[in-house]
Amino acid sequence: MSVPWTIKHKPKTISEMVGSSNGNGKAIQQFIAWMRSWESGVPKKKAALIYGPPGIGKTLLVETFAREHGYDLIELNASDQRSESIIQRVVGAASQQSTLFGTGKRLILLDEIDGITGKEDAGGLFAILKAIKDTRIPIVLIANDAWNPRFAALRSVCEMIEMKRLPTRLIVPYLKKICQKEGIEASDDALKLIAERSAGDVRSAINDLQAAAQGRKKLTKEDVAWLAYRDRQEQIFNVLRLIFTAKTVRGAKMALSLSDVDYNMLFEWIYENVPHQLTDLEDMYRAMEALAKTDLYLKLAKREQAWELLSYAFDLMTGGVALAREKTKPKWVPFKFPERIKLMSKTKEVREVQSRLAQKIKQKCHISSASALRDVVPFLRVIFEENPEHAAGLAKWLRLDLDEIAFLTQNNKLAQEIAELAGVKK
Ligand SMILES: Nc1ncnc2c1ncn2[C@@H]1O[C@H](COP(=O)(O)OP(=O)(O)OP(=O)(O)O)[C@@H](O)[C@H]1O
Ligand SMILES: [Mg+2]
Numbered sequence: 001m002s003v004p005w006t007i008k009h010k011p012k013t014i015s016e017m018v019g020s021s022n023g024n025g026k027a028i029q030q031f032i033a034w035m036r037s038w039e040s041g042v043p044k045k046k047a048a049l050i051y052g053p054p055g056i057g058k059t060l061l062v063e064t065f066a067r068e069h070g071y072d073l074i075e076l077n078a079s080d081q082r083s084e085s086i087i088q089r090v091v092g093a094a095s096q097q098s099t100l101f102g103t104g105k106r107l108i109l110l111d112e113i114d115g116i117t118g119k120e121d122a123g124g125l126f127a128i129l130k131a132i133k134d135t136r137i138p139i140v141l142i143a144n145d146a147w148n149p150r151f152a153a154l155r156s157v158c159e160m161i162e163m164k165r166l167p168t169r170l171i172v173p174y175l176k177k178i179c180q181k182e183g184i185e186a187s188d189d190a191l192k193l194i195a196e197r198s199a200g201d202v203r204s205a206i207n208d209l210q211a212a213a214q215g216r217k218k219l220t221k222e223d224v225a226w227l228a229y230r231d232r233q234e235q236i237f238n239v240l241r242l243i244f245t246a247k248t249v250r251g252a253k254m255a256l257s258l259s260d261v262d263y264n265m266l267f268e269w270i271y272e273n274v275p276h277q278l279t280d281l282e283d284m285y286r287a288m289e290a291l292a293k294t295d296l297y298l299k300l301a302k303r304e305q306a307w308e309l310l311s312y313a314f315d316l317m318t319g320g321v322a323l324a325r326e327k328t329k330p331k332w333v334p335f336k337f338p339e340r341i342k343l344m345s346k347t348k349e350v351r352e353v354q355s356r357l358a359q360k361i362k363q364k365c366h367i368s369s370a371s372a373l374r375d376v377v378p379f380l381r382v383i384f385e386e387n388p389e390h391a392a393g394l395a396k397w398l399r400l401d402l403d404e405i406a407f408l409t410q411n412n413k414l415a416q417e418i419a420e421l422a423g424v425k426k
Contacts, residue, residue: 165200249319290320
């Protein structure tokens with residue numbers, strides 16, 4: 001296993017951090033100023049609460065500051081047992097008895113306090129509040145969501161420092177620097193795609209970069225194209241979850257505004273998942289009925305160019321499906337990838353074979369290749385499955401190769417047989 005790049009290329013100084021001068025510059029300055037205020041005695045706010053989304057450098061900031069300014073960092077994280085007594089012991093001892101932890105400057109870090117939940121940890125929160133009241137050295141708390149009601153008391157005694165997601169334009173140069181150190185020549189658009197997909201999360205951008213680029217000399221946009229697909233899938237799962245759990249039509253329709261997928265695609269996803277999500281037969285029936293009507297409206301809208309009909313289709317596809325749930329109990333069922341899309345996009349090769357075949361039919365029959373696929377291929381399929389001799393004759397006439405014959409028989413053994421009869425060389 002290789003060393004994660006988030007560790008290998010971790011910034012050694014605050015100024016190397018993404019967003020230290022712009023982006024999160026203000027927050028970082030606020031933190032440094034608050035730490036400095038301890039130099040002239042115990043300040044009014046004896047704790048700081050740094051908060052913001054994952055992977056943007058909250059923990060990194062505190063660690064790097066401590067290292068740069070010669071602080072001993074006494075760190076408790078969410079995996080520590082946060083019983084009242086441990087916090088009191090560590091915080092109490094560290095903040096009061098200077099001999100126990102050496103004589104240098106000290107800083108207490110309570111990371112990931114979001115982890116404190118439920119009753120058993122109420123003591124933990126209480127202990128933190130008490131520690132803040134008693135402390136004579138800086139206490140830094142870190143959370144993703146500082147606005148949780150249970151942190152209300154904490155907020156009022158903390159210097160509140162908000163860190164934000166970082167914009168793509170700041171993440172790209174950082175990724176580029178890592179590539180240079182790794183000896184990888186990366187195209188700007190590849191790095192841009194990685195940064196965009198990370199949604200401001202530097203850690204995930206670095207992890208994706210490592211996954212895509214490690215062991216290569218070059219990184220192109222094609223090498224990271226899968227990222228776009230991964231995002232889509234995650235996004236569509238959220239949309240589906242909203243639709244299948246909504247209690248009101250309005251709630252379900254919200255899903256559409258979140259979704260940037262094509263509505264035909266969304267239809268396929270919902271259609272595929274109804275039988276798995278709504279297992280009660282009557283619920284399933286109601287949902288399928290809504291989808292049948294959706295299908296009608298979608299077709300009509302397209303055929304008549306009557307796009308105002310789409311709004312009925314959307315209501316049925318979201319609200320209609322959401323309200324179909326009466327008896328099925330909500331439980332977590334994984335979403336399935338639509339079979340129909342899987343078939344359509346099965347592999348590039350299949351599509352290539354199909355278009356080659358269409359070309360050959362087009363030339364012999366003087367029709368369009370769309371018509372060849374729509375009107376001729378289904379009949380060829382029947383003939384190729386039922387009558388090898390007749391099929392061999394047609395294969396010869398159309399000059400089909402083995403792949404094209406196999407496309408029509410959908411059975412490799414039969415395809416071999418027909419190819420032999422037709423004298424097709426392998
Ligand atoms: N601003 C940044 N500049 C450079 N690297 C960063 C930055 N933010 C995160 N990283 C990289 O990601 C790793 C994780 O960052 P960090 O632990 O600070 O995230 P965090 O904001 O504390 O996230 P979480 O909320 O999940 O704890 C760092 O070790 C570093 O490699
Ligand atoms: Mg952290």
